[in-house]
Amino acid sequence: MGNVGIKGTAYCLNFAPELALHYGGTPSQERRAKPDSEYLQTLPGRAQSYEEAAGYAPNKVYIGAMSVDDLARAPTPWLEHPGAPERYGRFGEIMPEDEFLGFLDICDVFDLIWLEKDFAAAVREKLAGDPAVGESQLARLEAGHEAAEIAQAVEKHGALPLYSKGSVAGCCRRAHDSDENLSAHVMLENLACKASGVLALLHMIKNCGLEPSDIDFVVECSEEAVGDVMQRGGGNMAKAVAEIAGCANASGFDVRGFCAGPAAAVIAGAGMVASGLRKNVAVVGGGSLPKLYMNSRDHIKKGLPALENCMGSFAILLVPDEGSLPVIRLDSIGKHTVGAGAAPQAITSALTFEPLARLGLRLTDVDKYAPELHNAEITLPAGAGNVPEANYKMIAALAVMKGQLKREEIPQFAAERGIPGFVHTQGHIPSGVPYMGHACDALAAGTIRRAMIIGKGSLFLGRLTNLADGASFIMEGPGRGAPRAAASAAAGVSREDVREMLLDALSELAANLQKS
Template sequence: MYPVFKKAGFTLAYAPNLMRTAGSTFVVEHLNNPDGDFLKNFESHVRSYEEVVNYLPNQIYIGNETPEALEGKKLPFSDIEYKDGKVEGKHGFIINEKELFILLRLVDEFDLVYLSEEFVNENFEDFKKRFPELENEFHKVKGSDLAHAQELIDSKHAEPLNMDGKLVGYVRAAHESDQNLSAEYMLENLAVKATGAISGLEVIREGIDKDSIDYVVECSEEACGDVNQRGGGNFAKSIAEVLQLGNATGSDTRGFCAAPVHSIIEASALVKAGVYKNVLVVAGGCIPKLGMNARDHVKKDLPIFEDVLGGFAVLISENDGESPEIRTDIVGRHTVNTGSSPQAVITSLVAKPLADNGLKITDVDKFSPEMQNPDITVPAGAGNVPEANYKMIAALAVKNGELDRKELLNFIKEKGMVGWAPTQGHIPSAAPYIGQMIDDIKTGKIERAMLIGKGSLFLGRMTNLFDGVSILIQKNSGETGEATSETGSSDSQEIRNFLAEALRKISEDLTKEA
């Protein structure tokens, strides 16, 4: 029996101040061009929390709107008159930066995060009302004296937490000389843990028994460790601890943007094999990518769209007879020998795994590749990433004789989607559609979908290779893992009875011969 997608959770954390102080583009500008036009002019392009909530792609991300809401809409999406934004959605929520700062302190186990008394007094009560499930961690959140904060920040032993132009806290280094435990990296890692944890919280908020989750796989792009084991981990188990998943263990999977689909395949295989019954795949956001393309957005007089940290979590479980099935036997792989041409990549990830199992490209109802928001990537010169993927998939279907050339544009419209995910690297990679996909398959809107994750391994300077994996999802066949277990048990008993009877007869014959 195939494992299933049980539930999914998606979160966005508004972080304009972290973008200003820790986003890679801003850090580089302050070092190399402190008096440049960008730093002089960007402030007028920073969005308010209200604007972020009322931004249509963000509402799609948390499940209040469907991807179809962007069809036919012209760029920039920020020009769309949309006033129905909500901070909580069907599949997740959007938190403000005050809540994010409190969350950083709440997930901190080593007293690295300091918040002022005034800040805690003004904001903690609202936080407690919104996240009562985290009550066991509330004792960690307390105000501190920030008298020596600026001294630590100036000496690079702390990273600032600012709000409305005022210092409200800081994150200090975890070691005096170990760069891997610097204030910069501790802030990044705590942000991964925090946004990953609330994404997992969304999954288990209703109807999921926390004690039933056996394993957690974390698949963000950051790494935690010290000088002796840089990147050793483990985000997964630390997130499980915050969520009080007492029966779970876990590990981290890294693969740049392809990591989420790698992790989904790994989790599905573990469930399929019976090693674990319920596996949570989770990822937190990436601080350095805040404002990554801000220079281009400011030049083109656009809002700075990369002002949110993304997070997601999906629960993969034994077959329940109703949730979408994960076809662990239909997996696409970008192998070492695949090559890097677009045609070779799409052939290995889409056409080949389908053909090997008697299916055509046209048999898939929806493809979810890198669902990057074109509002972000087009002004930056990176083009419309999802559209480029769909064009290649459609062209390959034409080449293989599965699609008439005249139907190419219609194929892209029917099988594709307009991107809506923030450019957080791994966050847009296939996963953003899973919540919507569960709904689409359960309601009969579609029968099959394919998740496609791709990664740029060359960024690590260890290889020039690309990477990619894919997996097919389908509507449930109606059979459950439990039924399979019972059938298996019955079959095994019949076999045991048969063998026992055969051995008895053999024993009798041997006795007679003796």
């Protein structure tokens, strides 16, 4: 099977500390169990401002306002070295929370989101200045409701209040009187996921210079379940997102696999393009409202700001390979099989060593690995360690076991072939795919030759199996691909091997000349 081109990407953050405070999973559970706890009393005072979030280096990397190389060189801790706030980057934006509430209303087709009329008017003016929001989206924003009408919906009809600057700015109503799957809480989670996905898709369409009607198919890969009491999780988030973005010629479906979902969705979309079934396939991932402030209890204990305040989203456009775009190779996809086992070494081998070995490539033939790219300033205080760094060391240790690397070279391997974690702990969002935009830039510029995107999923969270899951794929620069690599492998040595041996020889020669 041939390669598939990556025409464009988009990455967005929706700043949402008040949604996090009231409806994030950890604060919500605490509020039910201990409504007067010290944690809940302290949490509001630990919220970042929008300016702080927009100046925070990892957030800027996510939207493309800063490169991963710049992040690696930036002074740490990043929290103590804020930069200038930037709303927009090469890939997308960090949308303020009031505008996100307005965007929720834009994405609502069942009159579930009610905004107070003065708030709606103010937010309309702000959203009109967003370069990704078109007239068709803006026209969907309702004029709003009286504050008394919103208060009645909250007090008597099970609606959830929506806050802006500490005051009620609207509400999310339930979609059914008795079906808990259509409760206001579930509908708010699903609408937030949908809205964040729509924003990323709109930015991707703009970045690619396309019309929404050019999109043939959408594959959506968030973790939310869409349905009712008869079919919880039936879907289809993909078509719901495509509808609001104006993709009238698109169909779509959802791919779910916890944190492995995005990598699996990219592979599914690429397979459709490579087979000729679809021409322009958008892979979209909306964010997770319950994951907001997930580790905030630990952040509060350690005197830190509550950092998990943004819903992440992304969109990637896959097209036929025409020789001018970075590509995904489909001749060797990594998969974690049922029989592979759940040991970290087995998972790492299945997703990295095995697909590379099938191509005659070594673990050292990949310039950049992108596994779980969680921001360590979020995970370390919570006791989860530096997740990306642990992955790089695991891959390096595997290379040592396979005789492809010396033990003393492990730290250098991790430093040079790894990427600093820069992604919010949104479960599926950090899993490799956020690096694809940066990888496309580096591959097109020729600063790297090959990257590997790795997604790993914890299926046991659903209590149906103890299995883990995973998927991976290789990215290469324009004009590189399977036919040439396959021919080199058939000859017993890859082109990269020859190049590296020549470079090593030249380096040794230069060193000898300097000594003499």
